[in-house]
Amino acid sequence: DNPRSKKAGPCLNQDVVDKLSELLELHRNSVNEDDRWRVYGYTRAIPSIRRYNKRIKSFDEARTLRGVGEKTARKIMEIITTGELRRIKYENTESVQVTRIFQGIYGVGQRTAIGWYYNGCRTIDDLREGKGGVKLTNAQRIGFKYYDDINTRMPREEAAAIFELIKPIALSIDPNLFVEIMGSFRRGKADCGDIDILITRSTHDGRTHRGVLPKLLDALRDADIVTEDLAIPENPNDLEAIYRGLCHLPGKPGAKQRRIDFLTVPWKSKGAALLYYTGDDIFNRSMRLKARHMGYSLNQRGLYKGVVRKGNVKTNTGTLVASETEEQLFRVLGVPWQEPCERVR
Ligand code: DCP
Ligand code: MG
């Protein structure tokens, strides 16, 4: 029995995994760049500890695990012998706590949060008062205003209820539209961070969904479903566009503001878009990796062959191999079919 086998089962070093993950999160949010580099070390060590199906007993044993260096092995032994990791308390600094709260504002990433911290902001009130000359973008202002709502996941029933209002409105604009709810909802999750709606249209009659998105958004604002815009597509008349905003159940006092994304894609990208926007992100990463190993390139538009990259820039966009249906993409990649609910880390 190989103790490093991938066989799923209860992790026998869960306390170690939990404590190191906690430390990793603190490093990830550190205002100190050196700390943020430490994250890479732990992202290698944690999975191999999780997979190791024996209780770690000694420093030397810990050292045999992939990605576990001397310092990590010492921390592992501290957790195993004392149940604690003192470093966690020491790393949970004010700056980490403050920037974590700032990053809860929609549209605020680590860079912005750290910038605000260095400008002297410590609290939400400091931001409201524009301390240190801090200015919020429009999207951030909305994120700020609905901080709690946006950071609360919705029950899938609420996502379903909102979608059931939106779908007929979309179909009244064009009955030939394909309108589907994606993301965590399609994966069957009990709660959703947002509502992801994919829109495309068959071109069998020579027509497309061009222009539908702005019309739909207007109708949804009129119906008091869409309430705020966070990111409007540069050219809303493109066949491929992303809209991000807020919505709620209309006519229901106290209904929370919910995040909503609309994604439109050309009909020929339908399969790849279904695959991509269903996720989850980790599953997507593994599918892209599989494609790369086979000499393909996979994205939300399709599976391509002959893509040439110089660094991150595509010098040849390649030719489309598949993108019509999800089934076809699984087949070409040699991956056994997985239902959306199975596509999870
Ligand atoms: N996606 C991805 N990589 C990203 C972001 C998104 O592959 N960095 C894909 C997979 C996601 C889908 O897009 O499942 C939708 O993105 P969301 O951020 O809405 O994530 P989920 O819907 O999966 O989860 P949540 O319930 O938090 O919205
Ligand atoms: Mg989502």
Ligand code: MN
């Ligand atoms: Mn989304």
